[in-house]
Amino acid sequence: MVCFGLxxxxxxxxxxxxxxxxxxxxxxxxxxxxxxxALRRDMLxxxxxxxxxxxxxxxxxxxxxEINIIGTSGKVTFSSTPSKEGAAADAASIIAxxxxxxxxxxxxxxxxxxxxxxxxxxxxxxxxxxxGACHYHAPGPQSMxxxxxxxxxxxxxxxTRRLAIGTVAYGAVFSTAxxxxxxxxxxxxxxxxxxxxxxxxxxxxxxxxxxxxxxxTKDEIGLLAxxxxxxxxxxxxxxxxxxxxxxxxxSEVDKKTREITEAHEQMVGAEKxxxxxxxxxxxxHELNNPLTGVLTFAHLLKDRTPKxxxxxxxxxxxxxQQTERCAGIIRGxxxxxxxxxxxxxxxxxxxxxxxxxxxxxxxSKFHNIKFKKNFAERLPLVHADSNQLHQVILNIIQNAVDxxxxxxxxxxxxxxxxxxxxxxxxxxxxxxxxxxIMAEHLGKIFEPFFTTKPVxxxxxxxxxxxxxxxxxxxxxxxxxxxxxxxxxxxxxLPLDGAALAQEDVA
Amino acid sequence: xxxxxxxxxxxxxxxxxxxxRALGPEGYEVDVVSDGPSGLSLLGSSGYDIIVTDLxxxxxxxxxxxxxxxxxxxxxxxxxxxxxxxxxxxxxxYAVLHKPFTPVALLSAxxxxxxSK
Numbered sequence: 284m285v286c287f288g289l290x291x292x293x294x295x296x297x298x299x300x301x302x303x304x305x306x307x308x309x310x311x312x313x314x315x316x317x318x319x320x321a322l323r324r325d326m327l328x329x330x331x332x333x334x335x336x337x338x339x340x341x342x343x344x345x346x347x348x349e350i351n352i353i354g355t356s357g358k359v360t361f362s363s364t365p366s367k368e369g370a371a372a373d374a375a376s377i378i379a380x381x382x383x384x385x386x387x388x389x390x391x392x393x394x395x396x397x398x399x400x401x402x403x404x405x406x407x408x409x410x411x412x413x414x415g416a417c418h419y420h421a422p423g424p425q426s427m428x429x430x431x432x433x434x435x436x437x438x439x440x441x442x443t444r445r446l447a448i449g450t451v452a453y454g455a456v457f458s459t460a461x462x463x464x465x466x467x468x469x470x471x472x473x474x475x476x477x478x479x480x481x482x483x484x485x486x487x488x489x490x491x492x493x494x495x496x497x498x499x500t501k502d503e504i505g506l507l508a509x510x511x512x513x514x515x516x517x518x519x520x521x522x523x524x525x526x527x528x529x530x531x532x533x534s535e536v537d538k539k540t541r542e543i544t545e546a547h548e549q550m551v552g553a554e555k556x557x558x559x560x561x562x563x564x565x566x567x568h569e570l571n572n573p574l575t576g577v578l579t580f581a582h583l584l585k586d587r588t589p590k591x592x593x594x595x596x597x598x599x600x601x602x603x604q605q606t607e608r609c610a611g612i613i614r615g616x617x618x619x620x621x622x623x624x625x626x627x628x629x630x631x632x633x634x635x636x637x638x639x640x641x642x643x644x645x646x647s648k649f650h651n652i653k654f655k656k657n658f659a660e661r662l663p664l665v666h667a668d669s670n671q672l673h674q675v676i677l678n679i680i681q682n683a684v685d686x687x688x689x690x691x692x693x694x695x696x697x698x699x700x701x702x703x704x705x706x707x708x709x710x711x712x713x714x715x716x717x718x719x720i721m722a723e724h725l726g727k728i729f730e731p732f733f734t735t736k737p738v739x740x741x742x743x744x745x746x747x748x749x750x751x752x753x754x755x756x757x758x759x760x761x762x763x764x765x766x767x768x769x770x771x772x773x774x775x776l777p778l779d780g781a782a783l784a785q786e787d788v789a
Numbered sequence: 790x791x792x793x794x795x796x797x798x799x800x801x802x803x804x805x806x807x808x809x810r811a812l813g814p815e816g817y818e819v820d821v822v823s824d825g826p827s828g829l830s831l832l833g834s835s836g837y838d839i840i841v842t843d844l845x846x847x848x849x850x851x852x853x854x855x856x857x858x859x860x861x862x863x864x865x866x867x868x869x870x871x872x873x874x875x876x877x878x879x880x881x882x883y884a885v886l887h888k889p890f891t892p893v894a895l896l897s898a899x900x901x902x903x904x905s906k
Contacts, residue, residue: 564873568845571872574889576803582892583810610889617874 288458295450296443303442307434308388310346311402315432318350319406322430326406331361338363348399349433352406353377355426372431373401390436398436403429476504483511492519552729560751563731567613574613578606615744616731629664630672632697632711632776639676640695648689657696665709665776667756672776675749676711679772682745683715685736686770692716706777708758714771720764728762793903794836797821798828798854799843799870804888808841811892812899825849829857837865839902844871844879855881866902870895 318341325333338350342363352361353372362368371377388402405426479496486494492515498508585599636658643649683693694714702708720728727733729750734743753760757777764770795817797808805821812819820837822828824846832840840858844851851869858865859881867882870890878885883902886894 568872571888572801572804575801575807576889578889579807579811579892586892606889613872614874614887 288454291458292450292454295454296447299446299450300439300443303439303446304390307390307400307436307439308402311388311400311432311434312404314344314347314434315402315404315430318432319404319430322352334361335365346435346438347432348393348435349431351431351433353403353429353431355428360428372429373403377429378403390439393433398440399433400436400439401431401433403431406430472502472504476500476508480504480508480511483508483515487511487515487518492516492522552726555730559731559747563616567616570609570613574606574609578603578610581606612744615748627666627668630667630669631662631664632672632709633658633662635669635672636676636695636697636711639673639680643677643680643684648684651690652684652687653692655692655694657694659696659698659709662697662709663699663707663778665756666779667776668752671752672756675752675774676713678745678749679713679774683713683717683770686717687715700775702775702777703759706779708775708777710773710775712771712773714769716769719766719768720762720770721766725762725764729760792816792818793838793899794818795820795839795841795899796828796831796837797841798823798825798846798851799841800824800846801843804843804870807892808895811895815896817899825851825854825857828854829861832858832862832865836862839866839868839899841868841870841899844869844873852879855879866905868898868902 321341322334322337325337334352338352338361341347342350347363349367350363351359351367351372354360357372357377359367359370359372388400390398390400393399406428408427476498479498483494483496494515495512496508498505500508581599581602585596585603588595588599590596636656640654640656644654680693684691692715694712696712696714698710698712700708700710724733724735728746730743731747732743750760753774753776757779758775761773761775762770763773793816795808795812797805797819799805799808799821800823802823805823809819809821820831820835822831825842826849828840828842842851842854846854849857851871855867855869858867869878869882869885870888871885872888874887875885883905884898886898
């Protein structure tokens with residue numbers, strides 16, 4: 284920019300100086316013409332003293348420093364400075380005097396250091412010169428000599444100085460202004476928007492999608508900024524949508540994973556129980572043959588034992604009783620594993636539970652048990668074997684009463700629900716206020732012969748048989764237990780097209 | 790009235806012996822075999838009032854035995870004795886008796902079947 288300012292100043296300076304020089308040259312030409320016309324008459328008439336006097340007077344005119352007339356010989360003939368008369372003239376004057384060629388005015392520095400303009404012009408002969416009596420010149424030569432006028436160029440120097448200062452100042456101010464304006468324009472329209480854009484991109488890249496580029500101009504940069512802002516808004520919206528999708532997908536994956544895990548556990552549990560059932564059935568079946576022998580022969584032996592042999596008869600009764608006990612266990616095992624379908628009717632589960640409770644309440648061990656019923660009204664009928672369902676309900680309630688040591692609260696609720704596979708189901712929930720089932724026992728309660736009751740009190744077949752019955756009805760038993768708080772058994776039964784109950788159940 | 794003739798088909802020796810010991814003293818004529826084909830060949834040579842058969846036997850099972858008996862002697866009275874927990878007698882059988890049974894239970898089943906003749 285400084286170079287530009289300097290160059291601008293130099294060009295301006297040279298241009299202005301050229302105009303000044305031209306003006307001074309014109310002045311010199313004008314002065315030269317005046318001198319020439321003033322002296323013409325004296326020259327024609329050969330008045331040499333008059334010429335010298337005129338020159339000496341004319342040199343007093345303002346700005347004129349010296350006037351010389353140079354002869355064709357190249358020597359000064361007349362001079363406003365008498366000491367120069369007879370001296371050799373300068374080259375330009377000699378050329379002008381010699382062949383009459385016009386010489387450009389020269390600006391030069393005088394001996395005293397002042398700047399002067401030396402202008403030489405040929406003195407051309409006119410008609411009077413060829414006809415005058417005084418001094419005759421033969422017609423033909425281009426020049427009879429030269430008139431040299433030296434005028435002060437002080438005006439040039441001072442003007443040039445002023446001009447130089449002016450142009451430099453002007454150049455400096457101008458270039459500063461231009462530079463400032465360019466800087467402002469670059470800053471306003473390029474640097475600042477670019478900085479803001481760069482900041483915006485940096486913020487966007489770092490994840491700050493709320494950042495808006497603060498450019499509201501109507502030009503291309505403004506358009507770019509608003510497009511960028513719109514893009515950030517779109518990205519934010521897409522990111523929110525993606526995050527929502529991701530969350531939804533994650534929860535769906537979690538849900539499915541849970542379902543698969545539960546289904547797998549159920550399948551494993553069901554398969555385990557099914558294989559246990561098959562094994563139990565096989566064992567039970569095989570045991571029945573020798574038990575038939577024991578039972579038959581014990582009876583035959585007892586029949587032919589004399590009535591007075593009381594001890595023998597009692598011993599045989601013990602054999603018969605224990606064999607029948609074995610047969611009972613085996614029947615339980617076979618019940619757990621039985622495959623045959625029982626006779627099914629439309630059963631009102633509320634009524635079935637009511638009748639189960641009324642049977643149990645007559646027994647002394649149920650006297651300190653408080654039953655609370657919360658039955659669903661208009662519970663759909665379920666297509667089921669009512670005897671077997673009865674067995675299941677009785678078994679679960681008896682277990683609860685045993686667990687609570689014959690003292691506590693049993694809440695029984697029925698409701699319509701949805702099976703895990705989407706079918707319409709009803710369920711009965713039997714919850715006790717007992718001590719709960721320990722976590723390590725919870726997975727085993729449906730296994731045959733698993734019992735926590737004292738020896739001789741439980742066979743460990745009640746729940747397996749109940750489970751088998753409900754499974755054969757296409758349902759499931761779900762147990763939730765919290766140690767110290769109680770246990771709940773949910774018996775879930777699919778309706779399989781059962782109709783709504785005809786009467787409301789209180 | 791002549792003594793009722795009973796054929797017992799069971800692969801278990803102890804069960805066959807139980808039947809003989811429970812029914813014989815009560816005046817029944819009891820024949821026992823350990824498998825279906827033997828029972829069918831006996832059936833061809835002599836008539837029985839009641840046939841008592843097990844269900845689970847190696848080779849020919851009880852269901853097949855019942856089907857074949859009824860194909861040669863459609864009026865046969867068949868009682869099934871089984872260790873399985875079945876409620877209904879298999880198709881073609883008159884009654885089902887679950888093992889382990891007592892002599893009284895066996896005699897009751899036999900009498901009931903004979904009375905239904």
